[in-house]
Amino acid sequence: MKKIRMIDLFSGCGGLSEGFMNTGKYTEIAAVEWLKPQVETLRKRMSEKWGEKHANDRVIHFDIQREEELFHGWNQDPQYGTSRGLDYFVNRAKGIDIIVGGPPCQAYSIAGRVRDEKGMKDDYRNYLFEHYLSVVNRYRPKLFVFENVPGILSASPDGEAITDKIEKGFANIGYEILRDLKNALVNASDYGVPQNRKRIIIVGLNKDYFNDPQNTLNLFYTKYLPEEKSDKKISVKEAIGDLPKCIPYFDEEHHNRRISHNTPKCDVSWHVPRYSNPRDMDTFRLLAEDLASGKRKFNSHRISKLYEEKVGSKSPIHRYHVLDPDEPSTTIIAHLYKDGNRFIHYDPSQQRTITVREAARLQTFPDDFEFVGSRGSAYQMIGNAVPVVLAEKIANAIVKLLGGK
Structure with a gap:
């Protein structure tokens, strides 16, 4: 043909x-x-x-x-x-x-x-x-x-x-x-x-x-x-659950290095967590634990209150969301290049947002698809893709x- x-x-x-x-x-x-x-x-x-x-x-x-x-x-x-x-x-x-x-x-x-x-x-x-x-x-x-x-x-x-x-x-x-x-x-x-x-x-x-x-x-x-x-329907966990566990690294002495801690050597590229400060990591853990427990007490109103408590200012929009492991993801968007607060990993122990490779998998890019450029550029092109x-x-x-x- x-x-x-x-x-x-x-x-x-x-x-x-x-x-x-x-x-x-x-x-x-x-x-x-x-x-x-x-x-x-x-x-x-x-x-x-x-x-x-x-x-x-x-x-x-x-x-x-x-x-x-x-x-x-x-x-x-x-x-x-x-x-x-x-x-x-x-x-x-x-x-x-x-x-x-x-x-x-x-x-x-x-x-x-x-x-x-x-x-x-x-x-x-x-x-x-x-x-x-x-x-x-x-x-x-x-x-x-x-x-x-x-x-x-x-x-x-x-x-x-x-x-x-x-x-x-x-x-x-x-x-x-x-x-x-x-x-x-x-x-x-x-x-x-x-x-x-x-x-x-x-x-x-x-x-x-x-x-x-x-x-x-x-x-x-x-x-x-x-x-x-x-x-x-394919769930988030089915798409990304087999990727190695990784936790953002932070301490007062080394935080400017922006590196990852406890991240096993991974054959899959771009699977590295972005930098997160302790306040954000604690917020991610708290919200992921709430989802994992099945309590789901953090509705939009309570999340807005949590943001106000953590950051010290009010926000008119709902700034945090944990991806449900048993459902398809919410829409992957280019805003990921700015922050991943609406794409929090469901595992409370990892207390982070999704990596570039996880975002790519949710957009069904194969693992051998290599992105050229910065991490921000990679998130942006993934979010804008079909x-x-x-x-x-x-x-x-x-x-x-x-x-x-």
Whole structure:
């Protein structure tokens, strides 16, 4: 079978790419990402795991808003170096079949809108989908897959719903998406991901290729994708419980060293606890003990009181959460790069937040997936990624859709 030719936009560290490549049915023609640690991570993965000899060229480090250069190439940019541009790779592959990706979700996130004093109305990321649309229009793939947060359903920064803009924009270039995008909502935990992570998966079909796009889309969302669901939910403990125990190290003499104590040598990379001070470690232990005992006396109100007692100031938001070992995790988010207080390990004796490798496992990255950059960068790219297993299930469903065509 001839492999399906793919471009990954806003690729991040490659969650979508990894999942699609895992099926053995896709080949990545090019990927575009503007954050350097993510670019270097994907280049490393494409080279070492997938044997791509020209990964440094095919994974393009660039700002997608600079469309003309993105398409035609550029020379000696002080930030982005030199590239032949997307046209070169698409022409060399004799066209593409599918574009995948999703613009940054912060502008559409309900939490982001609540925190921003202007409700993210002035955030340029509201309209990055227009550049995604431009790439689709230029290369005319059979279909595209556009992933984002559920908050996109209610986002309307200039008074018009973003989903209406997306539907009209793609309709104007000959692509059709599902009319009611509420039916495009999926929970990753239904697909073998140990995490409750709800996302909108927008599939768009080229009307020149599909005779009855709406019928095909309905089949995708009611048959092909649901057929990929798992038989059972995967719990946090099933995902990370076999990793070696590790405890943050702290004492007054050595605390500036920020190293780990009682951490066995581990064959799995990135499994090192972040620095925690004694106050935080005691808080983590107290909350984990409460969960482990089954008492669960620390509700949101009591956790807020605990924060006030420990820190000496009030917080309007619920700042702590222990991951329940017997349930899928809460949504892994990029905020992890700042702190992990909402991702406390369930073992009271470890009194810490989750490691990079634990976060990666909850996002279903395999243990041989290596992140390039700082620990903060690793947390950020993991939190922003599409879970690899969910991406693989979507990729399988797309194969069925194309087979049906």
